[in-house]
Amino acid sequence: MTVNPPATATEPAALTEVSLLRFATAGSVDDGKSTLVGRLLHDSKSVLADQLEAVERASASRGQEAPDLALLTDGLRAEREQGITIDVAYRYFATPRRRFILADTPGHVQYTRNMVTGASTAELAVILVDARHGVVEQTRRHAAVAALLRVPHVVLAVNKMDLVGYAEDVFATIAAEFTKYAKALGVPAVTTIPISALEGDNVVTPSATMDWYAGPTVLEHLETVQIDHDPRGRVTRFPVQYVIRPQTPEYRDYRGYAGKIASGIFHVGQPVTVLPSGHTSTIAAIDVLGESVDAAWAPQSVTIRLADDIDISRGDMIAPTEQAPPATQDIQATVCHLHDTALTPGARVLLKHTTRTVKAIVKDIPDRLTLDDLSHHPAPGSLAANDIGRVVLRTSEPLPMDAYGDCRRTGSFLLIDPADGSTLAAGMAGAAFAGADRAKRAELDDAEWDF
Structure with a gap:
């Protein structure tokens, strides 16, 4: 079986399955993050019927006419009240255009460390601000953490626009201040979106009350933002997780190094260096799911076989010789x-x-x-x-x-x-x-x- 590497950043989605986006949400306490997450799940039809019925019953018992979508994440708060610590809550949902893994991070200043955990693997961060308060201290903290973690895309969601009369000048002032700060941090891309998570404006569907805004909704941006998954042009790294030595006669000479490619692309015949020892060899074969392939790339789990018998164990790293980092x-x-x-x-x-x-x-x-x-x-x-x-x-x-x-x-x-x-x-x-x-x-x- 021959597997060819993707030709472009978007080709894997077209050839195999709907692409995956990992993103994190962050915001100060009471900025409406729970409502935004609930609105995303509800309006994208990613909430099970029994979950929605439970939210409707809980909302009705509180005298609310409409379902309080923030209750979709209130189970986490109940768990904290019982003494259970939850660093980051993950949500999984999908649309016809893309699959999503959402890391919902706590907003209080004492949980800044938790955003580091949630955003460490994120390709996009959604930072909420309250339109009434604008950019606050915690907003700047979240932007700084996103920049520190090299999150390539940042979305500023200016929430609660309904409480400021959907005023364009309020949004423009907040967007300009945040964008200037984010650019100073070195954030490569900032998108600003005015929303009302409570009313649903510009979360999944365009707002009928903010006709002055012509940009994408939050979900539309999440579905269309270009994420570079192309392994070519990146450093190539393979941390060895396990050494495979079958004890059967037909595989007596088999020695494979199993693990997950961390970055880049490997191919048969490629000169490689084993680190930290510095020994060199050539890739003799690459096995994926028990079949040999010509090439493999991140984040595939593979077994690499080398042309030479080298003392390699868990924790060693295999890298192309011309890209080998110093130990x-x-x-x-x-x-x-x-x-x-x-x-x-x-x-x-x-x-x-x-x-x-x-x-x-x-x-x-x-x-x-x-x-x-x-x-x-x-x-x-x-x-x-x-x-x-x-x-x-x-x-x-x-x-x-x-x-x-x-x-x-x-x-x-x-x-x-x-x-x-x-x-x-x-x-x-x-x-x-x-x-x-x-x-x-x-x-x-x-x-x-x-x-």
């Missing part, structure tokens, strides 16, 4: 601290990068980012929960880590508490480094770290 033990990165226990210099942690986990030490925390105004607080001494800051790490073994801007999968990592296995921080390698003076950095580089 290093010194990592400079931006992290979002997720744990209630502060992260401090000298802390001994585990660092999980793709399928490899190694010991590491936090050598320094040069600065902490203030998301309100994007200023840097030098030498903070520690990072508390929800803090975003730059760190210097020293690992016990070299890691082939890319810059996060080049590859989100192989440029990200987790810091783990070795005592109980809890996640401490989510990191992005290759962020601009500043804050520690040269003498301090030289001192850190020359220090001996005992693992």
Whole structure:
């Protein structure tokens, strides 16, 4: 069986199935995010009949004439009241044009870390603002997190337009302020849409009361935004998850390396380098679902066979020789601290990068980012929960880590508490480094770290 790579970014959807868009929603408390999510699900006919009936009954018991679509997500709030912590709620729905995975993130400032979790794999972020309040502090935080995570598309949904008389000038002022801020952050694409999630204006159907707006509805934009899924032109990476050695006579000489392609495209005959060892070989065969193919690309799960017998195990990475990243033990990165226990210099942690986990030490925390105004607080001494800051790490073994801007999968990592296995921080390698003076950095580089 021969499988050819997609010719364009949109071809996989045309050849195989409806394309998939991962997006995240964010907004301050009471900006109407639950109502927007409920409206999207309801008006796109993605709500089961029994769910809708339950919402209608609950709404009627409260004396409401129309169903309160925010109740479609109220189960999460009830669970929190019972002491159950839910970081991010995921919703799955589809239209004839596209499938969607929605990461619904909490809006309160103390849950900023949860947006990092929800938006880490998102290709688009929908940020809500209340038309009465405009761009607020939490709006700027969410925009900064989206920029930090390299989310390629951002939608500003100016909600509750019905409460400001559907005034065009109110929308224009908010849209201009947010767009200017987002562009300063380096957000590549911003789309602004005036909506009323409660009334349904410009969520799924165009508004009859805002004829001054000629742009797409929220759903129309989600269905038509161009997402680049073309693997060509990207760095190619394959973290090894498992070594396959069948113990049967007919497969006595079979040695395959199984895993999920993180980025790019592999093909038979391609010269590759195994990292961190640096050994080189050539791809002899690629197996997908038990059949040989000529090429495979992200995010396919495959088994790669090499022309040479090389000592390869879980955690190693296979990359094209001409694209092989350097393996290093010194990592400079931006992290979002997720744990209630502060992260401090000298802390001994585990660092999980793709399928490899190694010991590491936090050598320094040069600065902490203030998301309100994007200023840097030098030498903070520690990072508390929800803090975003730059760190210097020293690992016990070299890691082939890319810059996060080049590859989100192989440029990200987790810091783990070795005592109980809890996640401490989510990191992005290759962020601009500043804050520690040269003498301090030289001192850190020359220090001996005992693992």
